[in-house]
Each structure stands twice: as C-alpha cells, then as structure tokens.
Amino acid sequence: MSKIRTSNRPRLSYNFKKTALCIAVLASSNIVIAQEQEIDNEFEVIEVRGIRSSAAQNLAIKRLSTANVDAITAEDIGKFPDKNVADSLQRVPGVLIDRDGGEGSRVSIRGTSPDWTLTQLNGNYLASSDTGVPSRSFNYALLPSSMISSVEVYKSAEARIDEGGIGGTVILNTRKPLEMEASSGALSVEATYDDVSEDLQPQLNLLYSWKNDDENFGILAGYTRQDRTVTTVSNVASGWRFYSDTVEGADQPAIVDQATGEVYNNVWAPSGMHVKNANQDRTRDGYQLAIQWMPTDNLDLNFNYFGAKLGYDQTGQEVFFAEWNDNHNPYFGVKLDGDTVVAYGNADNGLLNDNNWGDADVNNGVPVRRGLLSPQLTARERFGESQSNSFDFDATYYGNGYSLSVQVGHTEAKGGTSKETYANIDARQGSVNSWFFNIENGRPSYEVSTDLSKDKQAYQYYDWFDSYSSENKDSEDYIQSDLKIDFDGDFFTSFFVGAKYRQHEIKGIRNDFRWDDGIADNGGYRGYLPGNEWFHNPDFHPDAESLVSDTIIDNSAGNTGAFDFLAFDFAALDQYLLNNFSPTVVPTLSGTYTLEENIWSVYVQSNFQWRDLRGNFGVRYVDTELSTLTYDDVIGQDSNDIVPNERSSDDGEWLPSLNLAWDVNDDIVVRFAAARAMSRVSYSDLSQAESYGPPVNINSPDSWTGRGRGTSVNTGLDPMLSDQLDLGIEWYYGDGSALGATLFNKDISNLPISSLEIVQREHDCCNGPIEVEMNTKVGGGEAQSTGIELFFQHSFESGFGVLANYTFTDTSTSEVTNEGQKTDAEIPGTAKHQYNLSVYFENDDFSVRASYNWKDDRANGIHKGYNMYTKDYGQLDVNAAYNLTEQLSLTASVVNLTEEVEEGYWKQENRFTYNQYSGRRFYLGANYNF
Numbered sequence: 001m002s003k004i005r006t007s008n009r010p011r012l013s014y015n016f017k018k019t020a021l022c023i024a025v026l027a028s029s030n031i032v033i034a035q036e037q038e039i040d041n042e043f044e045v046i047e048v049r050g051i052r053s054s055a056a057q058n059l060a061i062k063r064l065s066t067a068n069v070d071a072i073t074a075e076d077i078g079k080f081p082d083k084n085v086a087d088s089l090q091r092v093p094g095v096l097i098d099r100d101g102g103e104g105s106r107v108s109i110r111g112t113s114p115d116w117t118l119t120q121l122n123g124n125y126l127a128s129s130d131t132g133v134p135s136r137s138f139n140y141a142l143l144p145s146s147m148i149s150s151v152e153v154y155k156s157a158e159a160r161i162d163e164g165g166i167g168g169t170v171i172l173n174t175r176k177p178l179e180m181e182a183s184s185g186a187l188s189v190e191a192t193y194d195d196v197s198e199d200l201q202p203q204l205n206l207l208y209s210w211k212n213d214d215e216n217f218g219i220l221a222g223y224t225r226q227d228r229t230v231t232t233v234s235n236v237a238s239g240w241r242f243y244s245d246t247v248e249g250a251d252q253p254a255i256v257d258q259a260t261g262e263v264y265n266n267v268w269a270p271s272g273m274h275v276k277n278a279n280q281d282r283t284r285d286g287y288q289l290a291i292q293w294m295p296t297d298n299l300d301l302n303f304n305y306f307g308a309k310l311g312y313d314q315t316g317q318e319v320f321f322a323e324w325n326d327n328h329n330p331y332f333g334v335k336l337d338g339d340t341v342v343a344y345g346n347a348d349n350g351l352l353n354d355n356n357w358g359d360a361d362v363n364n365g366v367p368v369r370r371g372l373l374s375p376q377l378t379a380r381e382r383f384g385e386s387q388s389n390s391f392d393f394d395a396t397y398y399g400n401g402y403s404l405s406v407q408v409g410h411t412e413a414k415g416g417t418s419k420e421t422y423a424n425i426d427a428r429q430g431s432v433n434s435w436f437f438n439i440e441n442g443r444p445s446y447e448v449s450t451d452l453s454k455d456k457q458a459y460q461y462y463d464w465f466d467s468y469s470s471e472n473k474d475s476e477d478y479i480q481s482d483l484k485i486d487f488d489g490d491f492f493t494s495f496f497v498g499a500k501y502r503q504h505e506i507k508g509i510r511n512d513f514r515w516d517d518g519i520a521d522n523g524g525y526r527g528y529l530p531g532n533e534w535f536h537n538p539d540f541h542p543d544a545e546s547l548v549s550d551t552i553i554d555n556s557a558g559n560t561g562a563f564d565f566l567a568f569d570f571a572a573l574d575q576y577l578l579n580n581f582s583p584t585v586v587p588t589l590s591g592t593y594t595l596e597e598n599i600w601s602v603y604v605q606s607n608f609q610w611r612d613l614r615g616n617f618g619v620r621y622v623d624t625e626l627s628t629l630t631y632d633d634v635i636g637q638d639s640n641d642i643v644p645n646e647r648s649s650d651d652g653e654w655l656p657s658l659n660l661a662w663d664v665n666d667d668i669v670v671r672f673a674a675a676r677a678m679s680r681v682s683y684s685d686l687s688q689a690e691s692y693g694p695p696v697n698i699n700s701p702d703s704w705t706g707r708g709r710g711t712s713v714n715t716g717l718d719p720m721l722s723d724q725l726d727l728g729i730e731w732y733y734g735d736g737s738a739l740g741a742t743l744f745n746k747d748i749s750n751l752p753i754s755s756l757e758i759v760q761r762e763h764d765c766c767n768g769p770i771e772v773e774m775n776t777k778v779g780g781g782e783a784q785s786t787g788i789e790l791f792f793q794h795s796f797e798s799g800f801g802v803l804a805n806y807t808f809t810d811t812s813t814s815e816v817t818n819e820g821q822k823t824d825a826e827i828p829g830t831a832k833h834q835y836n837l838s839v840y841f842e843n844d845d846f847s848v849r850a851s852y853n854w855k856d857d858r859a860n861g862i863h864k865g866y867n868m869y870t871k872d873y874g875q876l877d878v879n880a881a882y883n884l885t886e887q888l889s890l891t892a893s894v895v896n897l898t899e900e901v902e903e904g905y906w907k908q909e910n911r912f913t914y915n916q917y918s919g920r921r922f923y924l925g926a927n928y929n930f
Contacts, residue, residue: 051075051840051847052795055803056736059793061152066607066615067659068156068673068726068742074149082877083895083923085148086140089170090853091836092153093789093805094744096829097140101230101280102194102896102918106137108829109155109167110744111785111809113137116679116720118165121172121306121390124407125162125502127474129386129415136164136682139386143308144224144286146188146205149175155744156673156726157657159605159618160482160496166679166722166748176302177218178292180209183930190891190925195899196557196918197229197279203925207288216295222288230280233555233562234916235444239271240863240906243341252323255341258330268911269341272322272374273437273444275562277553283311300396308388310415316380317553319452319565321346321435322373333436337910345436345447348372375435375452376426377459377548379568386415407480416471419513423465423573425544431460439912442903444561452565456548465573467513470591478502494607496618502599506683510591515581542576558901558917589631589644595686598625605657615660622678623652624719628686651719653678667733671742673726681717685752685777707758708772714752717779723747728789736795743788748827751781783827784812799843806835831858831872848880863906868913871903887930893923 054075061071070092074080082088086104090097098106098114106114119126119138128139154161154169161169185208193200203226211218241251244266254265287307294300323346335343392409433449450458482498549569555562577583605618627648657675664670728742759774787809795801811830833856840849854874861868876897883889899920904913 051842051849052736052799052801054081055793055801056795059732059736059738063669063730063732063738066661067154067158068671068728070153070155072151072153080145080148081879083145083893084140085143085145085151085172087877087895088145089140089151089153091803091805091838091851093742093791093836094155094787094807094809095153096831096834096855096858098829099902099918100141101232101282102921103141103230105139105141106135107140107170108137109153109165110746110787110807111811111827111830112167112746112748113682113828115682116166118162118169118679119172120162120169122174122304122392123162123171124390124392124409124478124480125411125476125504126172126306126388126390127411127413127476128388129413129472129474135684136680138170141282141284141310143172144205144226144284146186146207146224147174147222147286147288147306148172155742156659156724157655157675157677158616158659159603159620159655159657160498162500163601163620163622163653163655163678164680166677166720166724166746174288174290174304174306175207175209175220176292177209177211177220177290178215178294180211180218180220182209182211182215182218184209186927186929188891188925188927190923192226192228192921192923194229194231194919194921196231196233199229201227201229203227217293218291220288220290220292222286224284224286226282226284228282228284230278230282230918231557232276232278232280232916232918233558233560234274234276234278234914235560235562236274236276236914237270237272237439237444237912238274240268240911240913241271243267243269255331255334255344257332257334257344258347259332260334262334264334264336264341267336267339267341269344270439270912272320273439273446274318274320275444275446275555275565276316276318277555277562278314278316280312280314283309285309298398300398301393302395303393304391306388306390308386310386312382312384312386314380314382314384315570317565317567318378320374320376320378321437321446322376332434335438335440337440340908340910342440342910342912343436343438345434346372346374347434348430348432372427372430372432372435374427375432375448375458376424376463377565377568378422378424379570380420380422381570382417382420384415384417384420386413388413402483402485404484405482407482408478410475410477412473412475414471414473416469416509418469419467420469421465421467421570421573423547423568423570424463425459425547425568426461426463427458428460431458440910442909442912443559443915444912446561446563448563452563453552454566456545456566459544459548462542462544462547468511468588469513469585470508470510472509473505473507476502476504491608491610492606493609493614496605496607497603499600499602501601502597504597504599506593506595508591508593510588512586512588514584514586515577516584542573546576547572557919558899560901560915560917592631594629595683596625596627597680599623612663613660614663615658617656617658619657620655621652622655623650624680625650647716649716649718653719653721667731669730669732671726671728671730673724675724677722677724679720679722681719681752685714685717708770710759710772710774714777714779717752717777718750720748720750720752722749734795736801737793739790739792741788741790744786746785748783748785749781750779751783752777752779753781782812785827785830786810786812799841801840801842803838803840804836806833808833828859828861831855845883846881848878850876850878852876860904866907868906869904871905871909873900873902875900881927887928889927891923891925891927893921895921895923 054073057073058071062069072081072088080088084104086097086107089095089107090104094110096108097104107117108114109117114137115135117137126138150173152171188205190203191200192203205224207222209218209220243252243255244250245254247266254263256263289305291303330347331344332347333343333345334341390411392407394405394407396403396405436447438445452458478500480498480500482496485495487493547569549567551567552564553567555564599622601620601622603618603620605616607616630645655676655678658673660672662670724746726742726744728740730738730740732738755776755778757774759772787807789807791805793803809830809832811827834854836853838849838851852874856872857869859867860870877895878897879893881889881891897920901915901917903915905911906913
C-alpha cells in the first residue's frame with residue numbers, strides 16, 4: 001500500500017477538516033504536489049473513484065490553493081470527464097470555447113481572446129500547428145483527453161508561472177509512473193456515430209504503467225487512436241454592403257426591384273449567399289512515454305515524451321448565389337427590415353452580349369445570351385496533417401530544507417497541406433433563369449428555377465481553379481532552473497527563485513502549383529487565365545458539365561435551411577490536368593515568413609503564512625527579442641522585385657503578482673489577487689494579414705468605387721499588458737460541497753485594434769497610384785473586462801449531485817478607425833452571460849450525468865469596422881456508465897443531444913452572417929482498468 005512521502009516537503013500550516021476523502025484527494029493529486037504543499041503525517045491512501053470523488057477532488061484543489069485556481073481531474077485512469085479537454089474546460093466558471101466540427105478547439109478566459117490564454121503541458125509550452133497561421137492559442141483538437149490526468153486553470157498570476165496569459169493559464173498534467181500502482185493501466189474501446197456523416201467509427205485508448213519492486217524506477221506508456229468524419233452543414237451571408245445613390249463612398253448603387261419599380265436607397269444587403277458542406281476525415285494518434293527514476297530519496301529524474309498526429313483531409317462543397325451581375329440582371333422580391341435587405345433574388349434579363357465581358361460572350365462571332373453568372377458551384381479539396389512532438393527532462397534534488405530543479409526541453413509542431421485545390425464552375429446562357437433567398441427569420445430559405453440536385457447542365461462554364469501547398473512550423477527550445485528554500489519562521493514559509501530561457505521560432509512556407517501544356521505561345525496554364533481566355537477558350541479548360549459529379553451533397557441534417565446539390569468532381573479535374581498539363585511547383589515568397597523570439601525571464605516569489613492568512617507575492621522580469629522576416633505582395637509585381645521586410649525589437653516587462661487567502665474558519669476562505677500580466681501579439685498580426693494571405697495584399701479597384709481593397713500586417717506591435725484584480729469568497733460547507741463568488745477586473749493596454757484607412761498605393765492596373773481601403777492593426781488600444789463568477793457544488797448522500805456556475809462579464813470597447821470615423825469594437829470571444837449546469841447520479845454500479853452549457857452572444861471579428869457576433873448557444877451532453885465488475889465498465893455518451901445549430905450576425909440581429917451544424921454525436925464503449 002502506497003504512502004505519502006513527507007521528507008523535504010513543506011507543511012500545510014493552516015487548519016481545515018481533514019476527512020478521509022480529502023486525504024485521498026491530496027494523496028492522489030499531482031496538482032497539490034506541484035503547488036509544493038504536504039500533509040503533516042503519513043496517511044493510508046484510500047482509493048476514490050467516480051463522478052463524486054472527482055468533483056470533490058477538484059474542489060479540494062481549489063480550496064488548498066493560494067491563487068485563484070479551478071481544476072478538472074479524471075474520474076479514473078484514462079477516463080477524462082469529456083471526450084475533449086476543451087469541452088471539459090467550458091464547464092469552468094469564466095471559460096468559453098470555440099468549436100471546430102463540433103469539438104472544442106480554442107479556449108478563452110474571462111472575456112479575452114483565445115490568443116491570450118496560455119496553455120502548457122506539465123508547466124511548459126506545447127507547440128501546435130494547423131493549416132493556417134500558427135496561433136498562440138493551443139488547438140485542443142490535437143490533444144487526446146485520455147492522456148490527461150488533470151487540468152489546472154490559473155485565473156490569477158504567480159511569478160513562478162510563465163507569462164503569456166492575460167486571460168489565464170491552463171496547465172495540462174500527465175501522470176508519473178511512480179505515482180501509480182505497479183503494472184496498472186487502462187484499456188478502452190469506443191465507437192462513434194454522428195447524424196451528419198452517418199459514419200460509425202472506432203476509438204482506442206491504452207495506458208500502461210510499470211515500476212520495480214523498490215518503487216524507484218518506473219515507465220509509463222500510452223497510445224490513443226481515433227478516426228472520425230466531421231461533416232459541417234452551413235449557410236453563409238457574405239460581404240454585407242451599403243447601397244446608396246446619395247451617400248458618397250457607398251459600396252453599390254441603390255437597389256431597384258424590377259418587378260415593382262421600388263428603389264431601395266441607403267440600405268444594407270449581403271453580396272451573396274453560400275450553401276456549404278465541409279467533410280473532414282480526422283485521424284488522431286497520440287503517444288505518451290514517461291520514465292521516472294529516483295536513484296536516492298533525494299534525487300528525482302524524469303523524462304517525458306508527448307506526441308500527437310492529426311490528419312485532416314477535407315473536401316468542401318458549396319453553391320454560391322452572388323451579385324456579380326447585379327448591374328446587368330434585375331432584382332426581384334426585395335424585402336426590407338428597417339435598413340436591412342433580408343430577401344432578394346436575381347432574374348435573367350435575356351440580354352445579349354454588351355461587350356462588358358469581352359469576346360467570352362461571343363460564339364463564332366454571334367452574340368450569345370449571358371444569363372445569370374450565378375449560382376456558382378465551388379469546391380475546395382485539401383490533404384492536411386499536423387504533428388506535435390515534445391521532449392523534456394527534469395532533475396530535482398531535495399536537500400535539507402531546499403530543493404533544486406533543472407529542466408530542459410524541446411517542443412515542435414508542423415502542419416499544413418501537401419495539396420490544396422480550389423475550383424469554380426458557373427451557371428451561364430440561361431441555364432438558371434432565377435434564384436431567390438430569404439434570411440428574415442434567421443434560417444435561410446431558397447428558391448431556384450433549376451433543381452441543382454439533379455441537373456448537371458445548370459453549370460455551363462468552367463471558371464477557374466487554383467492549387468497550392470502550405471506549411472507552417474512552430475518550435476521552442478527551453479532551459480529552466482528553479483531553487484526553492486523552506487523556512488520554519490513565523491511568517492515566510494518558502495522562497496522561490498528561478499530563470500528560464502526560450503528560443504521560439506515560427507515559419508510559414510507556401511508553394512503554388514503551375515500547369516503547363518508545353519505550347520510555347522499560349523503561356524501555359526496557371527490555374528487562372530488572363531484576358532478573354534479566362535472563361536471560355538476550350539484549349540484551357542475542361543467541359544464544365546464533366547466536372548459535376550453524380551454524387552448528391554446531403555444537407556438535410558440539422559435543420560439549417562441548406563438544400564441538396566450535386567458535388568464538384570475533383571477526380572475528373574485531376575484526371576483532366578494529368579492528361580493535358582505538367583505541374584511545376586513554384587515557391588511563393590509572399591506566403592513565406594519567419595518569426596523568432598528569444599525570451600529571457602527571471603522571477604522571485606515568496607510564500608507566507610501568518611495566523612489564518614496565507615499567500616504569495618513575487619515579481620517576474622521578461623525580456624523578449626523579436627525579429628520578423630516577411631514579404632509584401634502587390635498583384636502584378638514581379639516576384640524578382642520583392643524585397644524582404646526585416647524588423648527586430650527588444651521589449652522588457654516587470655510583472656509583479658500578489659495572492660492572498662484568508663481562512664476565516666474551517667469552512668470559509670476569502671481571496672484577493674493583484675497582478676500585471678502580459679500576452680504577446682498574435683502571429684497572424686505579425687506575419688499574415690489574413691489566413692493563407694501575404695503580409696500585404698492589394699486587389700484591383702472595383703468598377704463602382706474605383707478603389708482597391710488591401711490588407712497589411714504591422715510588425716511593430718508591442719505586447720499587451722493587463723493590470724488585474726480578483727476578490728472572492730468561498731464557503732466549503734460539506735464534503736464535496738461548496739459555493740462561492742469572485743469579482744474580477746482586467747485593464748488591458750497595448751491592444752491591437754483594427755483600422756481601415758483610405759491610402760494611396762501603386763498598382764500595375766493603372767498609370768499612377770490608386771486609392772486603397774487598407775485594413776491593418778495598430779497598437780495602443782485599451783479595453784477592460786469586469787465581471788463576477790458564481791459557483792455552486794453539492795453532493796447528496798443519496799448519490800445525486802449538482803454542479804453549477806454563472807459568469808457575468810462586461811467588457812469595455814476599444815476604438816476602431818473606419819475611414820477616419822472611430823467606432824467601438826468588442827474583445828473577440830466575450831459573452832456577457834454564461835452558465836453551466838451539471839446534475840449526476842451514481843451508485844456502486846451505475847452513473848449518469850447531464851451537462852448543459854449556455855453562453856450569450858459574443859463578438860467574433862470585425863467587418864467594415866463593426867462587430868460580427870456568434871449568437872447565444874446552449875448545448876446538452878449526457879454521459880452514462882455501468883460497472884460490470886470492479887475493473888470493467890460500459891460507457892455511453894451523447895454530445896449535443898438536442899441538435900443545436902450555431903448562428904451568427906453582423907452589427908444587428910437581422911443581419912444574418914452564418915449558421916452551421918456539425919452533428920449530434922453518439923459514443924458507446926467499454927473501459928477496463930487493471
């Protein structure tokens with residue numbers, strides 16, 4: 001029977017009720033050890049399992065901490081509360097998650113951006129990568145939850161914890177072999193089904209831990225494999241524009257309904273509607289290896305490896321109803337809600353070629369009927385994969401009243417697409433006579449004169465395609481040393497001092513695929529073609545109808561309003577290219593960038609205890625040397641003329657912190673925290689103006705305004721700072737039962753804010769400079785996040801239990817410059833109201849839990865200087881388990897039981913931007929512990 005080691009560890013010098021359950025909690029908790037706390041004497045370890053014990057353990061960790069910490073622990077070995085760590089984190093007060101394919105992917109805390117949440121694995125940075133720009137927010141879709149034993153969410157700062165999280169810091173903990181029973185582990189198998197893809201797919205988790213008879217050497221190994229098809233059905237209203245004949249600078253002229261003659265002036269309308277279906281084949285592999293050796297009672301040596309591989313081959317299909325020809329074809333059915341157009345259609349006016357579209361509308365010298373230019377069938381196919389590998393070694397020596405540790409490590413990730421193809425084919429020549437959409441009730445509806453799920457001939461013209469590959473890399477090497485000294489004095493209990501060096505590098509690479517038919521005089525085939533050959537020269541494109549598949553895209557799931565249509569045939573396009581052209585890979589400098597950060601940090605921290613008051617205070621100094629290398633891209637500029645942009649900066653910050661906990665009595669704790677925290681600017685703001693885009697990109701001017709549109713990064717942005725305060729009270733009135741409230745405030749400075757300005761830029765389209773609407777980020781913004789968190793947890797003797805929390809967050813806004821006018825923008829990811837409610841029942845044989853998570857409307861970006869929002873969303877998940885034996889249990893889960901659909905809008909609720917549904921998922925499996 002294992003005992004709690006007590007030598008050379010500091011003492012719990014305050015009093016509270018040490019029940020048998022709490023002792024078991026402390027004995028089994030990595031987190032308490034990590035916080036350098038200990039029990040006075042040796043106690044027998046009592047094994048606790050199940051929902052109630054896990055909830056009690058989480059509560060005990062919160063109770064004992066000096067900082068404001070929430071925790072999540074596995075109910076049993078290899079059995080985390082949710083299928084995804086981010087899904088579990090959303091049940092923590094003040095935490096919001098972003099979803100990708102229905103799974104939690106990014107985490108934000110207390111009304112801040114996901115980029116402002118620092119995620120660590122066992123206290124260090126964990127590199128992650130994706131298909132777009134690398135992000136400072138960790139992608140939790142890469143992480144198998146079965147390999148995590150516990151998670152700490154630090155909402156208040158401590159000097160000894162790495163900087164980077166204005167919102168907070170999430171520390172993921174894995175197990176150590178000497179803390180587990182010899183030859184113990186878990187095996188689980190599971191099948192997954194969802195109602196969108198309608199595929200049944202497997203999942204396997206395996207964890208095994210061994211240690212020798214002397215219990216001073218152990219090895220732990222884990223493996224997980226998950227196959228899942230993620231299908232998302234969505235509708236998108238893109239490019240909201242202002243229509244006016246009287247306001248200078250309007251996007252488009254006033255809308256005229258040709259059926260009624262009514263003129264709609266000074267109104268907003270979307271430039272088009274998309275019906276989308278994205279199908280992603282996800283394969284997730286996770287690897288874990290931990291080796292622990294204690295050659296003496298004073299020396300603890302640990303090696304850890306964590307690896308993950310996520311494959312995400314994806315095919316996206318969509319039908320796009322666009323206004324490209326709204327000056328040529330009449331509107332009809334226009335419906336207005338205030339100043340917002342919520343319904344309209346386009347109809348074929350039957351006109352012949354008017355030379356505005358060149359010789360493309362001439363067939364053997366005879367003008368042809370153009371008809372509608374949309375709907376357009378658009379498809380994107382990509383073959384992608386992300387890999388993450390982390391290695392670290394740490395050695396800790398426990399001396400007489402002190403401990404010294406050294407840790408070195410390397411973490412790296414790379415990801416991207418080996419090939420990505422984007423292609424379009426359009427309606428033409430009256431193949432579609434009319435189309436109409438309506439979004440007034442938030443659920444789009446459509447009327448199309450042609451059945452797009454049956455008629456291949458609806459698409460008469462091949463438009464264009466583009467193909468490329470992209471790759472990004474994220475790596476960090478680090479070395480850290482920490483010294484801890486214990487005191488037996490009346491006030492100071494321990495003192496920490498440490499230093500850390502990190503060398504961080506981000507790289508992005510892009511290659512374009514060019515296609516050549518070997519004919520010297522026609523310029524080859526470059527995906528898109530110039531001039532009159534763009535649409536119709538048969539030497540440069542296949543027959544459009546041959547690119548339409550017999551496969552019907554089924555969009556019936558989720559009640560989104562999306563309709564079925566025929567799919568684009570990528571196999572036919574690939575075969576045509578291979579038969580007629582030879583590919584050449586061309587490096588694209590404008591998609592290449594390198595960011596390097598050399599980070600030095602030192603800290604001092606002291607823990608103290610005076611009567612019923614305990615806490616810590618300290619300061620951390622951080623110096624960041626940043627260098628960036630990017631390339632501009634202006635359409636028409638020769639790549640040989642592109643000169644790299646190189647910039648370097650050196651920024652130092654002092655980050656003080658204070659945490660106080662007053663044990664009023666055995667049951668009540670009052671907390672106060674104050675700190676300055678920092679987060680570095682997102683990689684996208686420093687390297688790429690938009691996903692997959694170059695640092696500077698300027699398009700040709702449009703025909704109505706005469707302006708081009710551009711995006712530009714700003715490599716001169718400084719880190720963001722936050723001065724933050726916490727004040728809370730917690731009442732632990734029974735075993736596994738408590739309630740509490742925390743007030744918080746964050747004053748954020750150096751915030752990058754969006755800016756839209758009219759600037760003059762050279763462009764190859766014209767003689768001389770043109771006006772450009774340039775979107776960029778500028779520093780110096782300020783914002784504030786203020787709110788309150790409430791939590792309640794109660795365990796009944798009958799086996800029932802309830803866990804609930806509510807968070808109110810009020811964020812002040814930062815100014816955004818929109819064509820010289822200053823407007824307000826909310827911090828992305830902020831929900832004013834959110835709550836979680838979980839109820840459960842368990843006995844020796846059976847357990848069931850229902851969890852409901854709801855969050856209010858929240859900002860998710862900026863369009864034309866105004867906020868885009870995700871509407872309020874609530875989701876119900878249910879988990880159940882039945883214990884056949886002490887070791888073997890059957891498990892079942894349903895995620896998104898009520899088939900909720902996510903929705904969004906721009907500026908005001910009647911301006912629909914999107915809805916999407918990724919499915920209701922069912923899990924059935926078996927878990928064996930040994």
